[in-house]
Amino acid sequence: MAQAATAIEQDVMVTVDGTPLKVSLARSLxxxxxxxxxxVLPLFLFILVTFFIPIVDMLFRSVENQIVGTxxxxxxxxxxxxxxxxxELPDETLFAALAEDFKEATAAKTxxxxxxxxxxxxxxxxxxxxxxxxxxxxxxxPYREAFIKIDKKWGDLDIWRLIKRESAAFTIxxxxxxxxxxxxxxxxxxxxxxxxxxxxxxxxxxxxxxxFITFMCLVLAYPxxxxxxxxxxxxxxxxxILVLLPFWTSLLxxxxxxxxxxxxxxxxxxxxxxxxxxxxxxxxxMIHNRTGTIVAMIHILLPFMVLPLYSVMKxxxxxxxxxxxxxxANQFTAFVRVYMPNTVSGIGAGCILVFILAIGxxxxxxxxxxxxxxxxxNFIAHHMSIxxxxxxxxALGSILLAVVLVLYFVYDKIVGIxxxxxx
Amino acid sequence: MKHPKFNLLxxxxxxxxxxxxxxxxxxxxxxxxxxxxxxxxxASQQKAYxxxxxxxxxxxKIINDDSASDGLAKLRAMNEAGNVTxxxxxxxxxxxxxxxxxxxxxxxxxDTSLAPAPDGTPASKDFGDMIVSPCxxxxxxxxxxxxxRTDLAKVPPTSIADVFDLEKIPGKRxxxxxxxxxxxxxxLADGVSGDDVYNELxxxxxxxxxxxxxxxxxxxxxxxxxxxxxxxxxxDGEVVIASSYNGRLFSAIEEEKQPxxxxxxxxxxxxxxxxxxxxxxxxxxxxxxxTWATDTQRLADQAKFISYGPARKSSAxxxxxxxxxxxxxGPHMPTDPKNAKNxxxxxxxxxxxxxxxxxxxxxxWLSQ
Numbered sequence: 198m199a200q201a202a203t204a205i206e207q208d209v210m211v212t213v214d215g216t217p218l219k220v221s222l223a224r225s226l227x228x229x230x231x232x233x234x235x236x237v238l239p240l241f242l243f244i245l246v247t248f249f250i251p252i253v254d255m256l257f258r259s260v261e262n263q264i265v266g267t268x269x270x271x272x273x274x275x276x277x278x279x280x281x282x283x284x285e286l287p288d289e290t291l292f293a294a295l296a297e298d299f300k301e302a303t304a305a306k307t308x309x310x311x312x313x314x315x316x317x318x319x320x321x322x323x324x325x326x327x328x329x330x331x332x333x334x335x336x337x338x339p340y341r342e343a344f345i346k347i348d349k350k351w352g353d354l355d356i357w358r359l360i361k362r363e364s365a366a367f368t369i370x371x372x373x374x375x376x377x378x379x380x381x382x383x384x385x386x387x388x389x390x391x392x393x394x395x396x397x398x399x400x401x402x403x404x405x406x407x408x409f410i411t412f413m414c415l416v417l418a419y420p421x422x423x424x425x426x427x428x429x430x431x432x433x434x435x436x437x438i439l440v441l442l443p444f445w446t447s448l449l450x451x452x453x454x455x456x457x458x459x460x461x462x463x464x465x466x467x468x469x470x471x472x473x474x475x476x477x478x479x480x481x482x483m484i485h486n487r488t489g490t491i492v493a494m495i496h497i498l499l500p501f502m503v504l505p506l507y508s509v510m511k512x513x514x515x516x517x518x519x520x521x522x523x524x525x526a527n528q529f530t531a532f533v534r535v536y537m538p539n540t541v542s543g544i545g546a547g548c549i550l551v552f553i554l555a556i557g558x559x560x561x562x563x564x565x566x567x568x569x570x571x572x573x574x575n576f577i578a579h580h581m582s583i584x585x586x587x588x589x590x591x592a593l594g595s596i597l598l599a600v601v602l603v604l605y606f607v608y609d610k611i612v613g614i615x616x617x618x619x620x
Numbered sequence: 621m622k623h624p625k626f627n628l629l630x631x632x633x634x635x636x637x638x639x640x641x642x643x644x645x646x647x648x649x650x651x652x653x654x655x656x657x658x659x660x661x662x663a664s665q666q667k668a669y670x671x672x673x674x675x676x677x678x679x680x681k682i683i684n685d686d687s688a689s690d691g692l693a694k695l696r697a698m699n700e701a702g703n704v705t706x707x708x709x710x711x712x713x714x715x716x717x718x719x720x721x722x723x724x725x726x727x728x729x730x731d732t733s734l735a736p737a738p739d740g741t742p743a744s745k746d747f748g749d750m751i752v753s754p755c756x757x758x759x760x761x762x763x764x765x766x767x768x769r770t771d772l773a774k775v776p777p778t779s780i781a782d783v784f785d786l787e788k789i790p791g792k793r794x795x796x797x798x799x800x801x802x803x804x805x806x807x808l809a810d811g812v813s814g815d816d817v818y819n820e821l822x823x824x825x826x827x828x829x830x831x832x833x834x835x836x837x838x839x840x841x842x843x844x845x846x847x848x849x850x851x852x853x854x855x856d857g858e859v860v861i862a863s864s865y866n867g868r869l870f871s872a873i874e875e876e877k878q879p880x881x882x883x884x885x886x887x888x889x890x891x892x893x894x895x896x897x898x899x900x901x902x903x904x905x906x907x908x909x910x911t912w913a914t915d916t917q918r919l920a921d922q923a924k925f926i927s928y929g930p931a932r933k934s935s936a937x938x939x940x941x942x943x944x945x946x947x948x949x950g951p952h953m954p955t956d957p958k959n960a961k962n963x964x965x966x967x968x969x970x971x972x973x974x975x976x977x978x979x980x981x982x983x984x985w986l987s988q
Contacts, residue, residue, distance in 0.1 A: 306723035309720065313722060320973050320974045321973050323721065324973040327721060327972075391984075393977075399987075460858055461792075462856050581690075
């Protein structure tokens with residue numbers, strides 16, 4: 198037995214200091230893995246903090262609705278028992294609770310916040326809460342009459358239905374609003390009045406304009422890249438600088454340059470009038486509309502298409518085309534059947550880059566878009582910094598994110614994401 | 621073994637950094653970050669308020685931050701993060717109301733916190749109904765009014781109705797891309813009296829009426845979004861007439877000598893002033909500065925550098941000549957009797973309630 202055991206022990210390979218090789222190897226591998234992990238850790242944390250957490254926060258904000266329940270914490274539980282279909286106003290105990298909540302909220306300066314939140318759902322709440330907050334200090338029972346005396350809106354059943362609907366900690370109201378929908382009289386979801394529908398139209402416009410811009414970039418960039426990759430190094434480097442120079446110029450400068458070129462009193466119109474193509478009093482409207490946005494954005498995004506295409510084309514050996522020609526293909530067939538399939542990875546990368554950048558583009562449409570050329574991102578910015586309706590901005594942003602993910606999935610199914618090459 | 625060296629270097633750096641920090645706090649002044657609009661406006665505040673104050677109080681250093689255009693959004697974000705670094709924020713009256721509603725601005729007792737007028741009138745009386753919110757300390761009255769090209773307009777426009785009259789004033793016009801002011805002007809041009817504008821706008825029929833009036837010029841309008849745009853559009857001859865802030869038009873006319881003239885009929889008066897962020901730094905220093913910077917003389921001084929009217933009644937007689945151009949500023953003030961025949965003060969309460977809804981409708985109308 199002892200002999201057999203030694204035999205097994207002798208079978209195990211050991212290092213100089215006697216530890217089995219397997220253990221030693223695993224140990225050193227683990228150390229390397231740890232080192233590698235430490236190396237990517239800063240980047241990982243960076244992405245977590247600047248990319249992942251904001252997106253989660255955005256998704257959370259698009260449904261978050263704690264303010265009503267927190268501030269009106271006495272009223273809301275009572276409101277849950279109130280039957281909104283009874284056609285009766287809530288009872289006196291609820292109004293008494295409301296008076297307490299209001300006194301507390303006015304002291305803590307939070308009543309205005311609830312007013313602002315509810316004002317997103319129905320205009321007038323902001324004023325109602327501000328007015329009530331001013332007068333609630335001296336309120337006395339019977340509270341129901343007293344509240345209605347402050348503002349007769351407190352006697353309106355719709356007001357109470359709305360507060361009840363929006364008193365939960367989470368809400369879909371922002372998504373309802375972002376889809377051009379609204380709530381009807383008995384809280385059923387209906388389409389908004391035609392005069393107030395904007396977002397679906399804007400999503401649709403953003404989508405087709407981004408696709409169009411991507412397509413135009415591809416059409417323009419393909420010959421440029423082909424030229425760059427086939428010319429001698431000296432000439433192609435010179436031409437490449439011409440592509441990169443605008444790429445390095447400030448976005449605002451390039452956009453302003455387009456304004457100077459395209460406006461009605463601008464260079465192109467002046468030229469056309471001078472040549473006699475258009476009449477002086479009938480100058481072309483090329484900016485502050487859709488045309489302006491499309492032209493300026495194609496120009497700004499073109500390098501993002503040229504560079505991946507160029508880097509892929511550069512790697513295609515010229516001998517492929519020569520081989521095709523020697524096997525009897527004419528110039529056209531050789532190009533379409535041999536050269537183009539080899540550039541698919543560059544086309545894929547360029548298209549994805551340009552499309553993703555275009556769908557979230559913001560400054561250029563704001564400056565040259567006028568009324569027909571603004572995109573959904575301009576409205577997200579509006580709700581972020583002007584109207585301060587961050588919930589709606591988050592909902593619009595989340596929908597945009599979902600649309601991009603769906604398109605990405607479709608792209609993966611059709612082209613395959615592995616077929617992408619950036620250089 | 622290179623680690624000890626590395627450690628030595630790191631600790632030396634850290635020690636140096638700590639030393640620096642300690643040194644700078646040791647003889648540091650109190651730094652106040654004051655947020656304003658930048659450009660000519662911040663410059664006027666710098667010359668009228670900041671520089672004289674810093675000269676008299678070497679312990680205080682005022683740092684300008686030009687992010688007032690999204691001041692409300694940033695202030696809210698700071699408040700949520702619990703780290704408010706701004707000492708004072710310049711805001712329009714309607715934004716100050718929002719900030720007050722949100723609880724991110726401090727309520728001020730105007731009489732105890734601000735200086736009385738030279739004749740002893742308490743501040744709340746001197747500012748009068750300019751105090752539209754308990755958080756708001758008014759500074760200037762500005763107006764959104766019209767400028768037109770003297771060489772391109774067929775006849776000089778004289779009334780708000782002319783802005784909507786394509787036969788009298790043919791050509792493109794520029795309006796701001798938001799419902800505020802445009803809705804009021806549409807109703808005024810349609811014959812509604814100034815007193816009734818907001819009553820009319822509070823009804824659905826009134827809103828329809830305003831949009832119907834705007835419809836008549838819709839395809840001749842270039843919409844502007846940034847304050848610098850309308851003066852530029854006028855200078856380029858892209859539009860014949862444009863709504864703009866009167867200070868911007870003043871500098872296009874008097875400083876850049878453009879062929880532009882003012883049309884003051886039914887100018888929309890609006891207010892701009894300070895709010896003190898809740899939880900901001902150096903509260904006592906800020907309040908001392910604020911008392912000084914909003915007294916009668918200081919508000920009158922600011923009008924030497926920019927053509928906005930001081931918010932105090934007692935400052936008006938002290939407005940003199942422009943500091944550099946040497947021209948009399950009185951006739952360029954929105955509050956000058958010649959310019960103020962027909963004026964309307966923006967309905968802050970109305971817009972606080974209706975801005976969200978009407979902006980949505982306005983944008984939908986634009987895209988139709």
